[in-house]
Amino acid sequence: MxxxxxxxxxxxxxxxxxxxxxxxSKKFHVEIDxxxxxxxxxxxxxxxxxxxLAGCAAYAEAIVLHGEDITLCAPGGDSVIKEIASIMGIxxxxxxxxxxxxxxxxxxxxxxxxxxxxxxxxxxxxAVMVANGPNICNYGCVSLNDCIAACKFDALHLDDxxxxxxxxxxxxxxxxxxxxxxxxxxxxxSKKKRVHILCKSLDKGADARxxxxxxxxxxxxxxxxxxxxxxxIRVENxxxxxxxxxxxxxxxxxxxxxxxxxxxxxxxxxxxxxxEAKKKAAAAMKAMAENKxxxxxx
Amino acid sequence: MGLKTFPxxxxxxxxxxxxxNASIEEMTLPKKVVIPLSQHIGAPAKPIVKVxxxxxxxxxxxxxxxxxxxxxxxxxxxxxxxxxKFHHPAGTMADAIEITGDGxxxxxxxxxxxxxxxxxxxxxxxxxxxxxxxMGGAGFPTHVKLSPPAENPIDTVILNGVECEPYLTAxxxxxxxNAEEIIAGLKLLMSAVNASKGIIGVEAxxxxxxxxxKELTKNEPNIKVVGLKVKYPQGAEKQLIYAATKCKVPNKxxxxxxxxxxxxxxxxxxxxxxxxxxxxxxxERVITISGKIVKDPKNIKARVGTFYQxxxxxxxxxxxxxxxxxxxxxxMGFAVPTLETPMTKTSSGVLLFDSKEAHKDDENxxxxxxxxxxxxxxxxxxxxxxxxxxxxxxxxxxKYGALDCVKCGSCAYVCPSHIKLxxxxxxxxxxxxxxxxx
Numbered sequence: 001m002x003x004x005x006x007x008x009x010x011x012x013x014x015x016x017x018x019x020x021x022x023x024x025s026k027k028f029h030v031e032i033d034x035x036x037x038x039x040x041x042x043x044x045x046x047x048x049x050x051x052x053l054a055g056c057a058a059y060a061e062a063i064v065l066h067g068e069d070i071t072l073c074a075p076g077g078d079s080v081i082k083e084i085a086s087i088m089g090i091x092x093x094x095x096x097x098x099x100x101x102x103x104x105x106x107x108x109x110x111x112x113x114x115x116x117x118x119x120x121x122x123x124x125x126x127a128v129m130v131a132n133g134p135n136i137c138n139y140g141c142v143s144l145n146d147c148i149a150a151c152k153f154d155a156l157h158l159d160d161x162x163x164x165x166x167x168x169x170x171x172x173x174x175x176x177x178x179x180x181x182x183x184x185x186x187x188x189x190s191k192k193k194r195v196h197i198l199c200k201s202l203d204k205g206a207d208a209r210x211x212x213x214x215x216x217x218x219x220x221x222x223x224x225x226x227x228x229x230x231x232x233i234r235v236e237n238x239x240x241x242x243x244x245x246x247x248x249x250x251x252x253x254x255x256x257x258x259x260x261x262x263x264x265x266x267x268x269x270x271x272x273x274x275x276e277a278k279k280k281a282a283a284a285m286k287a288m289a290e291n292k293x294x295x296x297x298x
Numbered sequence: 299m300g301l302k303t304f305p306x307x308x309x310x311x312x313x314x315x316x317x318x319n320a321s322i323e324e325m326t327l328p329k330k331v332v333i334p335l336s337q338h339i340g341a342p343a344k345p346i347v348k349v350x351x352x353x354x355x356x357x358x359x360x361x362x363x364x365x366x367x368x369x370x371x372x373x374x375x376x377x378x379x380x381x382x383k384f385h386h387p388a389g390t391m392a393d394a395i396e397i398t399g400d401g402x403x404x405x406x407x408x409x410x411x412x413x414x415x416x417x418x419x420x421x422x423x424x425x426x427x428x429x430x431x432x433m434g435g436a437g438f439p440t441h442v443k444l445s446p447p448a449e450n451p452i453d454t455v456i457l458n459g460v461e462c463e464p465y466l467t468a469x470x471x472x473x474x475x476n477a478e479e480i481i482a483g484l485k486l487l488m489s490a491v492n493a494s495k496g497i498i499g500v501e502a503x504x505x506x507x508x509x510x511x512k513e514l515t516k517n518e519p520n521i522k523v524v525g526l527k528v529k530y531p532q533g534a535e536k537q538l539i540y541a542a543t544k545c546k547v548p549n550k551x552x553x554x555x556x557x558x559x560x561x562x563x564x565x566x567x568x569x570x571x572x573x574x575x576x577x578x579x580x581x582e583r584v585i586t587i588s589g590k591i592v593k594d595p596k597n598i599k600a601r602v603g604t605f606y607q608x609x610x611x612x613x614x615x616x617x618x619x620x621x622x623x624x625x626x627x628x629x630m631g632f633a634v635p636t637l638e639t640p641m642t643k644t645s646s647g648v649l650l651f652d653s654k655e656a657h658k659d660d661e662n663x664x665x666x667x668x669x670x671x672x673x674x675x676x677x678x679x680x681x682x683x684x685x686x687x688x689x690x691x692x693x694x695x696x697k698y699g700a701l702d703c704v705k706c707g708s709c710a711y712v713c714p715s716h717i718k719l720x721x722x723x724x725x726x727x728x729x730x731x732x733x734x735x736x
Contacts, residue, residue, distance in 0.1 A: 116635035119622075119658045121721040129728065130389045131635045180690075 035087055036060045042083040043076060050074040050153060050172040063088065071097045074153070074172040098173035098188040100155070100166045105198045105263070107141030109162035111213035118142075128182045137211040139201040141185055147177035194249045195242065197224075199261045202237045209259060218261040224253035301502055303527035304537040306675040308708045310464050310530055310629065312503060317588045317595040318467045322475055324599045325612050327403060331373050331603030332384045333359065334394040337642035338437035340366035345395055351378045356406040356579045358429075359395055368429040368439045371579035372397055373601035375404040385639040387625035389632040394640070397603070408576045413486060421490050421574055428573035429643075430580050434458055434469075434533070434563035435626060437644040440570065443560050444490045450555040452491040456542055457484050457498040459507065459564040460526060460533030463627025466647045468584040469564050471597045473500065473507040476568055477514050483567030484521065486574050491560055496521040497542050498564070503528045530629060531706035535561045537675050549676065549702045565646075585609065586647035590655060591616040600641060606648050607637040622656035624649040629707040659716035670709035670719060676702050680709040684722040692733065695726040703727070 039060035047055035051072035053062055062068035063084065070084045074097075085091055106112055118127050118134035124146040132138045147164060148156045155170035156177060168191065178186040185200055197218055201208040205219030220238035232246035233253060240261075242253075254264035255271075336342035341363035353359060353372040360370035376399040386392035416424070426441035446452055457480065461469040473480065484496045498515075500508050502525045515521045526532050526541050535554060536547045538561060545557035554561055562570075565583060572578040581602050588595040593614035600609060606623065610616070624631040625639060625648055641648070670680040678699045686694035700723055709719045 119633070119656075121661065121718045123725075126721055126725055129725075130633075131385060132391050134635075 033064050035064045038087050039063060039084055042080055042087070043073060044080065046075055048075060050174075052172075052174055072172065074170065097191045099168055099171040099191050100173065100175075100177055100186050101189045101196050101198075102141070102147075102164055102166060103185045103187065103196070103198050103200050104139075104141040104183075105163075105216045105261075106137065106212050106214040107135070107143045107163065108213070111161070112140070112143060113137070113211055113213045125180070125182045133183075135211075135213070137201055137203070137208070137213075137217070139183060139185075139199075139203070140212070141183065146180045146182075147186060150176045150180040152176065189244060192249075193244050193247060194266065195247060195251050195254055195262060195264045197233075197240050197242055197253075197261055198263045200239065202239050204238055208238065216260050219259055221258060223256045223258065224262060227252045227256045301525055301527035302541045303529050303532065304540045304675055306673050306677070306708070307529040307531060307537070308673050308711050309528070310711060312528075313464045313588075313628075314467050314470070314503075316465070316590070316592070317586050317597055318470060320467075320471075320596050322471050322584055322597045322599050325601070325604070325609070327374055327399060327401070328601060328604045328608045329401075330379075330396065330398050330605070331601060332394045332396045332605070332640040333370050333373065333603040334384065334386050334392050334640065334642055335360055335370060336386070336392055337370070337602075337644060338368050338431040338439055340364065340368075340439055340442075342393065343367060343370045345381055347378050347381075347395065349378050349381060352376075353378060353397060354404050354406045356408075356581055358579070359397075362426070362429075362439075366439055366442050368431050368441075369427070370395070371429055371581050373581040373603050374399040375402055376400040385634065385636055387632060387634060387639055387642055387645055389625075389634055408578055411575060411577075413482065413571070413574050416486075416574060418490055421486060424573050424577055425490075425570055428569070428577065428579040430566060430569045430573055431643055432563055433565040433569065433580075433583060433644060433646070435630060435644055435646060437642075440562065440566060443555075443562070444487070446491065446555040446560070451558060452493050452555060452560050453558045454495040454497060454543060454560075455484060455487045455491065455493045456538060456559060456561045457487075457496070457564050457567055458533055458535070458538055458561055459498055459500040459504075459511075460538060461504075462501055462528075462530045462533040463629055463631075463646070464530075465588045465649050466586045466627050467588070468586045468597050468646050470504050470507055472568065472584055473504070473564055474510055477507075477510055479568045479571045480564050481511075481514055481518070481521065483569075483571035486570055487560070487562055487567060488520070493560070494520060498523045499526050499532075499538050499542050500524070501526050501528050501532055530708065531675055531704070534675060534704050534706055536704070549699065551701065580643055583641075583643060583645070585641055585645050587613045587650075588647060589616075589650040591618050591620070591652045592650055593617055602643055603640045605637065606634070606639050606641065609641065609648060610637060610650070616650055616652075618652045620650050621653035622651045624651070629711070630705060661717050662715035664717060665715055667714060669712045669714065673708040673712050675706060675708065676704055678703060680719045680723065681717075683726060684717065684719050687722045687726045692726055692729045695723075696730055700726040701730060 040057055043056040045056050051059045053059045063070055071081055073080050113136045114134055115136045120126055122144055124142050124144045127133055127142045127144055133142050153170050153172055155167045156164055159165050173188045175188050199218035201217050208217035209219055218240050220235050222235055224240055225233045230246050232243045233240050251264040254262040254267045343360035344363050345360045347359045354375045357372045358369050359372050362369045376397050379398040380396040383391045384394040422441055430440040431437040459469055459473050488496050498511055508525050511523045524542050539559050547554055569580045584597055584599050586597050587609050596613050623634050625634050664681050683695045683698045683700050703723050705720050707720050
């Protein structure tokens with residue numbers, strides 16, 4: 001008998017609550033864009049915050065409702081971006097992602113010309129206030145690594161020479177490092193762009209070259225401007241800057257730069273290729289000359 | 299009864315033995331001087347000479363850049379050779395005028411008036427024309443201090459002869475050697491603001507100066523010489539006022555005039571006296587060159603704009619390699635990157651240390667021991683301000699009273715974790731000031 005009563009009571013309760021829930025789900029129903037759910041499924045679900053939003057769900061919502069950039073998910077990489085693009089019906093690729101570029105090649109352990117030995121608190125923002133900073137170049141990196149401390153994604157590291165390098169895979173382009181740099185040496189540039197002028201010195205050519213510990217200062221010689229076929233480089237205040245809108249990564253400027261201030265990862269490769277082509281041509285010429293000689297001998 | 303003092307503070311070794319018995323010497327004329335346009339608090343002065351102009355000693359070369367500003371005068375006779383950026387004793391680069399001397403000492407015309415006959419307006423005008431600013435360190439323009447708004451009547455002028463910074467002995471020497479002028483200057487300052495009382499505050503570790511001043515003011519019922527407890531920062535303006543009068547200057551930007559007090563350095567009193575009597579501009583001052591490694595530590599009367607290099611050469615150089623140069627006292631002074639730095643109207647000393655004395659400790663994590671709170675003379679919590687600055691929260695730092703900090707350095711002195719609290723707080727002060735300017 002007791003069993004019957006219990007079953008009836010629980011059954012009745014279950015029925016009542018079921019009805020209430022059914023009513024509530026009808027009455028308080030919120031229309032959700034199915035795209036959001038789909039995007040959440042595609043995102044890695046790590047909730048890492050690399051996109052700058054609270055988590056994957058927040059990012060998905062931001063994409064659909066506020067038109068947020070779809071290339072912000074660093075851990076997801078290419079495949080996720082493609083999936084999101086197909087869900088949203090737009091085109092995009094991972095290369096559109098912006099990453100940090102550090103515009104100074106000096107500032108390592110051995111390649112900084114020091115004005116004095118800075119002994120104050122270990123932060124760039126304080127060092128630059130003492131007689132324009134410890135290094136002679138008034139525009140260069142002071143090597144106290146505020147940017148590394150500011151990076152939340154472990155994307156900035158010191159290499160063996162004590163230089164700061166950007167890990168292109170980990171960098172999310174959040175811009176935190178650029179904000180803390182008192183010399184404004186870090187900018188966010190599209191990952192597609194390969195050629196950069198790594199100098200911010202406004203000093204006159206001779207001074208800039210003298211002050212730079214790495215001897216890779218831009219001296220404002222205009223050679224790159226003349227070489228560029230796309231009108232993408234401009235020299236103002238003794239400093240050349242690239243207009244990334246116009247730059248096509250050809251790297252011609254890097255080839256002519258006398259101080260190697262212009263950085264292009266493919267410069268060496270191209271130089272090698274050119275060398276080989278030259279050798280080939282020379283060999284061909286030699287062969288032709290020999291052929292001619294043998295023919296004449298005949 | 300104990301000596302008068304303030305709550306908080308520290309007891310650093312005073313290290314005055316090197317130079318306290320060296321009488322003031324007048325230095326030979328430097329070949330070149332650099333006169334910074336900003337030697338004071340307030341707007342920088344505006345140059346009124348061009349490169350190539352001939353100038354006399356005491357000739358005005360830069361006009362005050364506003365009311366809270368002072369004019370600058372050439373300290374040697376010669377030619378203006380450059381106007382541009384030079385090293386500044388505050389460790390920065392700042393605009394300055396370089397003058398190359400002609401080897402002679404041709405002054406502008408000075409007068410010799412009886413100071414009793416001067417009207418208050420004429421007195422203030424002469425002080426402002428002479429470019430006098432506080433010579434203790436901060437360099438607040440003196441004529442501004444002497445022009446309080448009508449709602450803040452001044453009843454007391456306090457002369458600051460405390461000199462609580464270790465090593466420095468310049469003020470001590472002038473109190474022994476130029477006491478008559480100090481007292482005459484104090485009387486002028488009192489008449490300029492209609493004050494009825496004059497107090498000269500001296501730290502108790504200078505008994506000779508106290509006795510000498512007491513002897514000279516025997517017949518002056520209005521002037522009192524007060525011996526103060528030996529404690530740092532006894533010579534900070536607000537702490538001195540509290541110790542001498544038990545009046546508390548309000549925090550959050552309160553000025554001494556709020557409690558009816560004006561504080562001037564003893565050296566400023568002499569400058570005021572000379573400006574009033576001779577119309578002599580402030581072009582020279584006494585400066586202490588000291589440190590264990592200085593061969594012959596001295597108190598030198600030198601021209602404003604003289605390079606530290608020249609001052610050091612006059613003292614015979616150093617016995618071992620210099621590792622650190624500090625302009626000012628060791629507690630509040632600035633480390634400068636080069637000896638090619640000119641002294642200014644506010645330079646009270648140049649200290650030189652070898653690498654052993656200038657050793658650097660690495661910062662550790664805050665232990666939350668609270669010693670900085672115990673010693674802070676301004677009743678702040680320095681560790682909390684620093685925490686905020688480290689995370690770029692300057693609003694938080696402001697809330698904890700970063701702007702009330704007088705940068706005395708007591709907190710950094712006692713910190714067992716070697717945290718350089720003042721350097722961090724200084725960042726907050728600069729950033730907040732930048733923000734306010736926007």
